[in-house]
Amino acid sequence: MATIPDKLFFKIGEVAEVTGVEPHVLRYWETEFPQLRPIKNRAGQRTYQRKDVETVMEIKRLLYAEKFTIAGARKHFGRSSSTTEQKQLPLGFTDQELGRTLAQCKKELESILQTLDTGPEK
Template identity: 75%
Template sequence: MPPVKAIPDKLYFKIGEVCEITGVQPHVLRYWETEFPQLAPEKNRAGQRVYKRRDIELILRIKKLLYED
């Protein structure tokens, strides 16, 4: 998987931004939402997922546990 980028200092992130930061594909993120109840991004008025910093940190932990350890 690609290297992890620094998490920018902002409140909300779109799924594409999360993929770029974490190196995880969108379909994998959506699947992980079904497998890990702690990963539950909010949805905006348009129904798009919006992730917070804590969601990205959780994604990075899950990625590390599944792929690196």
């Protein structure tokens, strides 16, 4: 497996070079795999993050080495993302506590808004 350079962002050509997948194939995979969503800058250029490059490498492995179909690879990603969601830890507080905290925040924000509307009390 190719080594991913230690960078935050990659252009499509860099991803193609690192992964050995042509740019037109990368663009096609973006339409087929919801997990692969590079950010587009103002000029419309795709900017991939490290996780996107890792996703491309996994898609390539599934399609070319494991001989999955596009639909099979998509299904495989769906299963692995649902198991990731199950591993999420609880937040450590109850819905009741959260409700009280939110109510308190709301009161404080309303107080700030009232102060801004009427001016400070003297």
